[in-house]
Amino acid sequence: MNTMEKKIRFSEKWAKLKRKLKDSLYSLKIKIFKQGKGKKSLGSMARGRLIFYIGLISLPLLQFLIFYVYVNFNSILLAFKEYTITDTGQGTYIWVGFKNFTNFIQDLFNSQVLKYAVKNSMTLFLINMIFGVTLALMFSYYIFKKFPLSNTFKVMLFLPSIISSIVMVIMFKYFVESGVPSFFGKVFGKEVMGPLSKSSTAFITIVFYNIWTGFGTGVLMYTGAMSRIPKTVIEAAEIDGVNQFQMFFKIILPLIYPTICTFLVVGIANLFMNQAALYSFFGTQADIQHYTIGYFLFQKVVSDSTKLADYPYAAAAGIIFTLIAAPLTLLVKRFLDKFDPKAEY
Amino acid sequence: MKSKLTLKSIFPLILLILLSLYTISLMIPLVWTIINSFKDKFEFAIDSFSLPTKFVFSNYLEAFTSMSVPVIKPGVGRITYPMLALIQNSLIYALGCAFFGTFTPCIVAYACAKFPYKFNKIIYAIVIFTMIFPIVGNLPSQLQLTRDLKIHDTLIGSYLMSANFLGLYFLVFYGAFKNLAPGYAEAAMVDGASQWTILTKITLPLIKPIITIVFVLVFIGYWNDYQTPMLFLPSRPTLAYGVYYFSQSTDTALSFVTMQLAGCMVVIIPIFLLFMVFKDKMIGNISFGGLKE
Numbered sequence: 001m002n003t004m005e006k007k008i009r010f011s012e013k014w015a016k017l018k019r020k021l022k023d024s025l026y027s028l029k030i031k032i033f034k035q036g037k038g039k040k041s042l043g044s045m046a047r048g049r050l051i052f053y054i055g056l057i058s059l060p061l062l063q064f065l066i067f068y069v070y071v072n073f074n075s076i077l078l079a080f081k082e083y084t085i086t087d088t089g090q091g092t093y094i095w096v097g098f099k100n101f102t103n104f105i106q107d108l109f110n111s112q113v114l115k116y117a118v119k120n121s122m123t124l125f126l127i128n129m130i131f132g133v134t135l136a137l138m139f140s141y142y143i144f145k146k147f148p149l150s151n152t153f154k155v156m157l158f159l160p161s162i163i164s165s166i167v168m169v170i171m172f173k174y175f176v177e178s179g180v181p182s183f184f185g186k187v188f189g190k191e192v193m194g195p196l197s198k199s200s201t202a203f204i205t206i207v208f209y210n211i212w213t214g215f216g217t218g219v220l221m222y223t224g225a226m227s228r229i230p231k232t233v234i235e236a237a238e239i240d241g242v243n244q245f246q247m248f249f250k251i252i253l254p255l256i257y258p259t260i261c262t263f264l265v266v267g268i269a270n271l272f273m274n275q276a277a278l279y280s281f282f283g284t285q286a287d288i289q290h291y292t293i294g295y296f297l298f299q300k301v302v303s304d305s306t307k308l309a310d311y312p313y314a315a316a317a318g319i320i321f322t323l324i325a326a327p328l329t330l331l332v333k334r335f336l337d338k339f340d341p342k343a344e345y
Numbered sequence: 346m347k348s349k350l351t352l353k354s355i356f357p358l359i360l361l362i363l364l365s366l367y368t369i370s371l372m373i374p375l376v377w378t379i380i381n382s383f384k385d386k387f388e389f390a391i392d393s394f395s396l397p398t399k400f401v402f403s404n405y406l407e408a409f410t411s412m413s414v415p416v417i418k419p420g421v422g423r424i425t426y427p428m429l430a431l432i433q434n435s436l437i438y439a440l441g442c443a444f445f446g447t448f449t450p451c452i453v454a455y456a457c458a459k460f461p462y463k464f465n466k467i468i469y470a471i472v473i474f475t476m477i478f479p480i481v482g483n484l485p486s487q488l489q490l491t492r493d494l495k496i497h498d499t500l501i502g503s504y505l506m507s508a509n510f511l512g513l514y515f516l517v518f519y520g521a522f523k524n525l526a527p528g529y530a531e532a533a534m535v536d537g538a539s540q541w542t543i544l545t546k547i548t549l550p551l552i553k554p555i556i557t558i559v560f561v562l563v564f565i566g567y568w569n570d571y572q573t574p575m576l577f578l579p580s581r582p583t584l585a586y587g588v589y590y591f592s593q594s595t596d597t598a599l600s601f602v603t604m605q606l607a608g609c610m611v612v613i614i615p616i617f618l619l620f621m622v623f624k625d626k627m628i629g630n631i632s633f634g635g636l637k638e
Contacts, residue, residue, distance in 0.1 A: 049460065052540035056456040057468070060449050060510045067490070067506055068475065075486035135363070142360045149361070155624060156368045162620045164569035166589045167609040173592070174602055175374040179393050186394075212370070245356040269479030279572070283593045297482045302576065311485035318482015325479035 079316035083309040091308060100316035108320070117291040124207055124292060125271040129264070132211045136218035137260070141248050143219065144226040154219075161216025168213055169280040176205065196281070203290050210276050218263065225259035226252060233345050254343035261336045268329045272321045273297075293321060382606040389603050404607035412608055414582040414590050426582050428611070435584040438574055441500065442507035443564035446514075447556060453510035454518035455544065459530070468510075469519075475511045484576075491577060503578050507567070514559050521555050522548070554626065561623050565616055584612050 079100050081093040108114050139157060143150045160168055177196055195201040229252070237251050253260075275294040278286045284303040286295060300306065300314045381389055382404055384397035413427040426434065457465040488497070496502030525548065533543050549556070567573075571585035582590070588608050594601065 049540060050462075053456055053460045053462060056452050057464075060453045060508065061468075063449070063505065063508050064471070064510065067487075067509060068511070071486050071490055072480055072483055074490060075483040078486055078489065138360055139364060139367075142357065142364060145357070147357050147361065149364070153364045153368060155620075156364075156371055158620075158624070159371065162565060162569075162616055164571070164585050164588070164612050164616070166569075166571050166585055166592070167612050170588065170592050170605060170609055171374045171378045174606070175377050178602070179374075179377055182393055186392075215367075243354050243356070245354070248356065265477060269477075269481070272479060272481045280589065280592075293481075298484070301484050301488065311489065314482060314485045318480075318484075321481040322479060325481060329477065329479055 075315050076319060078312050079319050081312050083307075083312065093312070100312050101320065104313065104317045104320055113288050113291055113296065116289050117293045117296045120203065120276075120291060121271055121274065121293040124210060124274060124276055125267070127207055128211055128214065129267070132214055133218065133260075133263070135211075136215050137222055137253070138248070139215065140219050140222035140226060141252060144223050144252075145244070157215045157219045159216075160213035161220075165213070165277060166280050169209075169277055172209055173281060199287060199289060202287065206276055206278065206281070206290060210274075213277075221259055221263060222256065225256040229255050230345050254341040255345060257340055257343065261333070261340070264336060265329055265333050268332055269325055272325050297321075378606045378609060381603055382610050384603060386603045404603045405611075407604045408607040408611065412587055412591060412604065414587050416580050416582060418580055426587075428584075428587070428608075431582060431584040431587040432611070434574075434581045435568055437500065438503060438578065438581065438583055439564050439567040441504050442567045443560055445504050445508035446563045446567070447560045449508045450510045450512065450515040451518050451549075451556065451559075452544075454515050455522055455548065458519050458522035459548075472511055472515050476513070488576065498578055498580050500578070500581070503574065506577065514563070517555065517559065518552075521552050525551060558623060558626050561619055565619065568616060569612075588612055 078093075080095060080097060082096040082099065083091060083093050085091050108118075139153065143154050143157075173196065180195070195205040233251070233255070234247075237247055242251070271293075273294045274292055275298055276292045278290065278292065278295040279298060279302075284299045286299075297314060297318060300310060300317070377393065380396060381393055383400045383402070384393075385399070385401050385403065388397055409428040412431075413425040414431065415423055415425045417423050453468065457468050491497035491502050491506075494502075496505065529547050529551065530543050533547055538546075568583075569585055571583065571589045574581070574583045575586050575589075588605065591601065591605050591608065
């Protein structure tokens with residue numbers, strides 16, 4: 001009797017279990033395969049949406065993983081290697097630890113080239129910040145307020161960003177090199193050399209060129225930021241009788257401070273990467289005294305004498321500069337945040 | 346009460362003067378280039394500042410016939426690309442890269458803005474991070490990668506490299522999609538439209554102005570850039586590279602200068618035309634919230 005009961009109870013339980021399993025499988029099947037007649041059920045619509053989403057982002061993500069993540073990862077690995085020719089005549093990369101890094105750091109303190117490069121990059125950055133950003137802000141304000149001839153100035157400020165940099169360089173180069181001396185010769189009867197050929201004036205000319213052509217992006221961003229300020233704020237200030245000078249410094253600037261900060265913070269990276277159009281001016285033959293960090297790194301990879309063996313050194317140099325640039329960016333951001341007037345509209 | 350004439354009150358006037366000076370400083374080399382591109386090369390040698398006694402097209406003709414870039418293709422030999430071929434290369438390169446460079450951030454921004462998945466936060470953070478974090482000097486690694494993948498010196502390689510969703514335009518599209526009224530898409534969804542239909546027939550047409558502007562700006566960038574195709578697509582020299590190539594030529598024959606100036610004009614004119622058509626939409630209007638209406 002006992003075993004009979006046990007058998008019955010067991011088979012009951014088993015039947016219940018099977019029933020439960022079948023039911024859940026069935027409802028799952030309904031969820032996945034239910035075809036609403038013309039209407040989609042919530043389940044399959046959510047699934048369709050997810051598949052679409054994955055379809056949209058998968059290829060771009062793959063591209064990102066390859067051309068950004070892997071490239072930078074490989075760059076780090078490359079810096080630890082050296083390219084040699086083995087006995088069989090095959091070229092290959094072997095691991096050499098920190099050799100490239102120590103070589104580069106030694107060069108950083110000893111080689112003239114790098115000393116010039118760092119000094120010039122910093123000079124260019126500072127002058128750009130002091131004159132370039134200030135002027136860009138003031139010009140943007142002028143355009144924002146639609147003062148006389150704003151439309152013309154809008155076009156002119158943006159024009160160098162639209163024209164190919166190589167074309168700007170060529171126009172500037174030939175004008176300065178042949179136009180200016182001939183002009184001086186005719187008007188003043190003096191023989192002058194073009195500023196680009198004289199080593200003492202060449203760098204200033206390059207700096208001038210960079211600022212002269214660099215207003216476009218700044219003006220684009222600052223006018224955009226200014227246009228987001230609600231008109232009511234400006235009108236209230238005007239009713240209170242502020243003049244344009246006060247309006248610019250006391251109202252507009254604090255209100256677009258975040259945009260300015262973003263521009264400055266991103267500008268730190270530019271300090272290290274800016275070729276200052278040197279390649280467009282001189283190809284690989286720029287005077288060592290005029291090197292910038294960006295130009296140094298670029299011509300290391302691009303010159304005719306570059307071999308595969310030069311890649312690891314360039315990669316190591318890039319990494320050292322990145323390790324300097326990254327914390328510097330953070331520091332600058334912290335520093336700028338301290339001065340944030342936190343103006344809000 | 347009479348207003349005092351202080352420095353502060355003539356602030357706009359000072360700016361007007363500065364801006365005018367800047368404009369003049371920009372126009373002078375530009376005009377100098379234009380008039381000298383139409384000037385006979387011997388006249389140029391004598392005096393580069395006066396108006397040409399006769400407008401000649403010889404410089405342009407010379408540019409189209411003599412400005413050619415030699416390329417050494419391994420296994421094939423030496424091919425020279427005349428001006429027309431350079432223009433063609435520029436068009437193929439710039440149009441293709443602009444297409445990928447516009448639509449990749451566009452669709453990823455659409456996915457981020459309109460779909461409620463947590464992964465969007467990661468994508469957004471990636472975009473911001475890559476814009477701020479300074480990575481210096483990964484060019485050797487990039488070159489090595491394209492060689493290893495056998496896409497170096499191929500159009501596909503250039504198109505692939507331009508198909509990244511990072512950068513400013515992602516934020517522009519993101520803002521635009523976020524500001525879109527959801528009503529249209531929702532109505533379509535209720536009517537049973539598929540996601541693909543909603544994207545292509547409803548949402549994208551709604552932001553056509555922004556797509557146009559971004560495409561134009563990206564196209565201009567690729568048309569003007571000579572360094573990237575120089576490094577990654579050397580067997581298809583572009584117009585900008587051609588101009589660079591000639592500017593570095595050591596041949597001091599004076600004819601080169603006027604011819605180069607003519608070549609510069611050929612590079613500028615299409616861009617200038619595009620700019621005049623779209624300029625009002627570009628400046629003062631693009632913000633991270635999409636276009637200001």
